[in-house]
Amino acid sequence: MASTKLYTIIFVVLAALTTVQAWVEISGFLDQSYWLAFGILGVVASVKALMVAGYFQHLRSEPRSITYVYAAGLMAALALTVAAAYSIT
Amino acid sequence: MPDDNNGDDGSVPSGERDASPESRADGGEVTDGGHAVREELPAGDEHGHDFPSMGTVKRWLVTTNHKDVGILYTVTSLFFLVFGGLLALLFRLELTTASGSFLTGTAYNQAVTAHGLLMVFFFLSPFAFGFANYFVPLQLGAKDLAFPRLNALSYWLYLLAGGLFGLSFLQGSTFAGGWTMYAPLNLPMYLPEGVGSTTAVMAMIMFVISVTVSSVNFLTTMHRMRAEGMRIRDMPLFSMSILLTVWMMLFAFAALLAALIILASDHILGTTYFAATEGGSLLWAHLFWFFGHPEVYIVFFPALGMMAEVFQTFTGRRIVGRKWFIAAMTLVALQSFVVWMHHMFLTSINLEIKTLFMATTIGISLPFDLMVFALIYTMIKGRIRFTTPFLFAFGALLLFIVGGITGVFLGAVVLDYEFRGTYWVVAHFHYVMVGGAMAMFGALYYWYPKMTGKMYDEFLGKAHFALSFVGFNLLYFPQFVAWETPRRVYNYQPEFVTWHQLSTVGAFVFGLSFLLMFYNFYKSYHHGEDAGDAPWKYASSAEWAIPSPPSLENFPGVPSYKGGSLSFLSEEEVHGAAAADGGPAHGHATGDAHAGGHDDHASYWPLLSSVAVFVLFVGLAGTNGGGTVYTATAALGGLALLGTAAGWVVESFHVSEPELASRWPFDGVENTKLGVWIFLASDVVVFGAFVGSYIFIRVAEGWQNWHHLLPADHVVLPGLINTYLLLASSFSIVLAMVAAEKKSRAGVVAGLVTTLVLGIGFLINKGIEWSHFFHIHSEHFPEGWTFGTNVASSTFYLTTGMHGLHVTLGLLVLLWMIPRAWRGAYTSTEDGDKPLEYFGLYWHFVDIVWLFLFPLFYIL
Structure with missing residues (x-):
């Protein structure tokens, strides 16, 4: 179990990244270059999710097999989403 | 013959x-x-x-x-x-x-x-x-x-x-x-x-x-x-x-x-x-x-x-x-x-x-x-x-x-x-x-x-x-x-x-x-x-x-099968072997090995909970067009389900984990925690399918063509506030866990109460937002923006609604846990904080889902 200090830092970073996401929209950056902003928002959301999973759900200190189970669900969902969206003519 | x-x-x-x-x-x-x-x-x-x-x-x-x-x-x-x-x-x-x-x-x-x-x-x-x-x-x-x-x-x-x-x-x-x-x-x-x-x-x-x-x-x-x-x-x-x-x-x-x-x-x-x-x-x-x-x-x-x-x-x-x-x-x-x-x-x-x-x-x-x-x-x-x-x-x-x-x-x-x-x-x-x-x-x-x-x-x-x-x-x-x-x-x-x-x-x-x-x-x-x-x-x-x-x-x-063929060990042999192996994972399996004969085998609650779900579902099926009898039936079923869920927790039902077992690849994770993780993996697919459905329909419509289906009032702020609230609630659950490790009863209660308040705040904010959308009278949406207005409203309400349902279920569990925490349930014994950890895994998962819903439904 990591220290309260580390958890606090992670929370502050998560909140800051959220603010960055909102800024992307409010500043007009999204309207200017939509797909670049799309990419940034996606990456930031993924980083936040990894931080919550890694530290708050302490996947970092669990056996790696637990991460694989979680990731398997994610892979299934991604396979469905990507292939279905790609299938549209 | x-x-x-x-x-x-x-x-x-x-x-x-x-x-x-x-x-x-x-x-x-x-x-x-x-x-x-x-x-x-x-x-x-x-x-x-x-x-x-x-x-x-x-x-x-x-x-x-x-x-x-x-x-x-x-x-x-x-x-x-x-x-x-x-x-x-x-x-x-x-x-x-x-x-x-x-x-x-x-x-x-x-x-x-x-x-x-x-x-x-x-x-x-x-x-x-x-x-x-x-x-x-x-x-x-x-x-x-x-x-x-x-x-x-x-x-x-x-x-x-x-x-x-x-x-x-x-x-x-x-x-x-x-x-x-x-x-x-x-x-x-x-x-x-x-x-x-x-x-x-x-x-x-x-x-x-x-x-x-x-x-x-x-x-x-x-x-x-x-x-x-x-x-x-x-x-x-x-x-x-x-x-x-x-x-x-x-x-x-x-x-x-x-x-x-x-x-x-x-x-x-x-x-x-x-x-x-x-x-x-x-x-x-x-x-x-x-x-x-x-x-x-x-x-x-x-x-x-x-x-x-x-x-x-x-x-x-x-x-x-x-x-x-x-x-x-x-x-x-x-x-x-x-x-x-x-x-x-x-x-x-x-x-x-x-x-x-x-x-x-x-x-x-x-x-x-x-x-x-x-x-x-x-x-x-x-x-x-x-x-x-x-x-x-x-x-x-x-x-x-x-x-x-x-x-x-x-x-x-x-x-x-x-x-x-x-x-x-x-x-x-x-x-x-x-x-x-x-x-x-x-x-x-x-x-x-x-x-x-x-x-x-x-x-x-x-x-x-x-x-x-x-x-x-x-x-x-x-x-x-x-x-x-x-x-x-x-x-x-x-x-x-x-x-x-x-x-x-x-x-x-x-x-x-x-x-x-x-x-x-x-x-x-x-x-x-x-x-x-x-x-x-x-x-x-x-x-x-x-x-x-x-x-x-x-x-x-x-x-x-350690000897190469099936044999049956006595309790003494098991205790000897388990001691040599360092005992069961986390040392808390209540196990009296095998034939202590103290495991329970009888409970009415599975049957009663299933009956409650049956009644709830009979009612839900008829709430749109079946009349008030169905609505009342659904309410009755819902209440009964809550009551029977409490019955599960109150009932003393002992199940031992085996002291000696092959556990690959999940050594070092007790059964309940593994069960929670496996459930969450399936929930990833449930939410993945909801998000995937939204993405599919939006791609079919034309990704950037989507905005004309949304009211002008659909802005970032409510989503932003809710993201802060959920992140803070995840943090407070972590603090409750830390407090439990330090055996601080007051710390655990404070963490859980904070989480409850933040979660309720999340739902209130969502309620205000939904109510506003339902009642807008704009040029494009003179009748309000409701479930069936268009495919954008449908995906928005159902996906965030499913998430809101998860939040609500979590809050119900918290309402149960807070008085228990007050009585010292999570701080009085060595492994007493386990339920807190399991709840945290669920709550953080609900948080993670929102981290993706926020940009998808509020920014992009």
Whole structure:
């Protein structure tokens, strides 16, 4: 179990990244270059999710097999989403 | 009596036995090669604690024992076999003429639809899981499943889901849109009037909940409760097939759950997913078949595992290429998730993706070839004894070969253009599905002596096989010949009448043959000869090393394969070994090893909770159009569910984790935590399917073209505030955990209360936002922006609503936990903080989901 200090830092970073996401929209950056902003928002959301999973759900200190189970669900969902969206003519 | 009951000439060359525990029994001598002394077994079920005997009704209402639940599953699934079978006979009668008038059109549609749904969902898989419940723990060397009460819950949810489906017939009409429930014919406007169709959808949801609970339970059990020394690869092939099946179930049924929740929402809330012109009907096909193709193997794998066991026993030969057989099954299980679009070759999906899925589909037939040849070579290498179980398994192999080859035709895009929607498809999948069922009937004969202690009548068994095999082929083979008959409709070309009449005759022969089976089992149960512990000479798995039927806690000691063969350890030996190993994970398993006899086996709560869900779902189905009675019923069911949930927590129900066990690859994670993680993995797919549906529809609409469907007031701020709130609530739960480690009761309470307040804030903020949208009067949305306004509003409300439901459930749990924390429940003992950790895992998951919903629904 990591220290309260580390958890606090992670929370502050998560909140800051959220603010960055909102800024992307409010500043007009999204309207200017939509797909670049799309990419940034996606990456930031993924980083936040990894931080919550890694530290708050302490996947970092669990056996790696637990991460694989979680990731398997994610892979299934991604396979469905990507292939279905790609299938549209 | 079977000819091998007294032993015969089918010897196994010693050099052909391998070193795995599963393969080493010959007549029970090696399997049972340990310290087991049968006379020491407890004679009855009582075990010194208050558990009603099998002759009482109460026993069957309260039992959580895996063998009892297995029997309940088996009997119930056979009931649904008869139910679905009678429906089939009805429409086969209709089809004896080319434009029959025996049934009305609606009745025909209902019969065909309900037949499909009942057979696939309520018969095939539960039949397999009757055996799985009974025999997987025995084959693994476990006393029971990891979560016995959840196992009973799975059963009661299944039974009452079937009851709910039956009820739908009485509500005007049950679902009549085909078992694949294709959109948009699955929507109220295309279905017969009345609540029945929606009730049937709710019954399916209830069934899927049962399956999910069961998957979590089996996966936890199979990964963490195998006897010492039994590696995954050493498991008997039936257990191996069940392990792969439950992994597929966990992810595949999650997609179906999402699809069914969306469908129920379209029915009840009036969302417009599947009516959407932006790919609505295609979306259903994707969701359904993403589940549906793995489902084929979910149904067939247990049958395959049973065939492998029966082949080994009655050829007296370990299966040829055992490890390749297992590798092939594993490959199929993985690949099953990337072949689903071969069910959609006639939809508007593009040619590139069709070609890709044709390749993966043809590819998936290859591992099956290997498995078929392994079974054939096992027969060639061994010495076959034609008992009833073997005949059924062998018959199933022949049927599967026909079904498999005819299926390869359908995997080719160009051929499928011709075959789609014809009786070729009907005949093909019945050869596969009912072929699998034939293997399972063989398994019923195979394990009947173990489950009842009595031997069935061999002559009647063989007669049943002969009649059913002839009836089967007379029923389905003519459908290949008359393949141009259009599927799902009761009118067809007159030149096919003779073939369809033959088929109907076959249906009756096939159906009536089961009277022989039921009679045989009834007669043998009351008047059959005693089967003994190991009636099959070369049966090798651990269930044959114990009495028939086994005692309540299965084994006369703690099973171990550490010495290379099955032995039963005493408590002293276990304590010595466990101490040397450092004890069980986290040192908190309450275990008194094995036969301490203090495990509980009875609880009313699984039944009562299932009844509550039944009442809730009956009510929900009618809330849109059924009147206030339905709304009141739903409220009653919801309250009852809350009450019974409290009952689960209050009840003292002790289950020990084994001190000695093989736990790869989840050493160091206790059962409950693993169960939570496995559940969350399936929830990832549920939410993934919701988000995937949103992305699919938005891509179909034109990603950036989407904004005209949204009100101008749909801005970032409410989502931003809610993201801050949820992140803060995750942080406060972490602080509660830290406080619990420091044994600070006040800290835990403060953390939990903060989380509760933040969660309530989240819901209030969401409520304000929704209320605002409902009541806007803009130029584009003069009537407000509600569930059914357009596809953007539907996806927004349902996806964030599902998330909000998760938040609400979490808050209900918090309301329970806070007073407990106040009383010191999480700080007074060494491992008292575990429930906090489990709750945290769930809550952080809900947080993670929101982290993706926020940009998708509020920024992009």
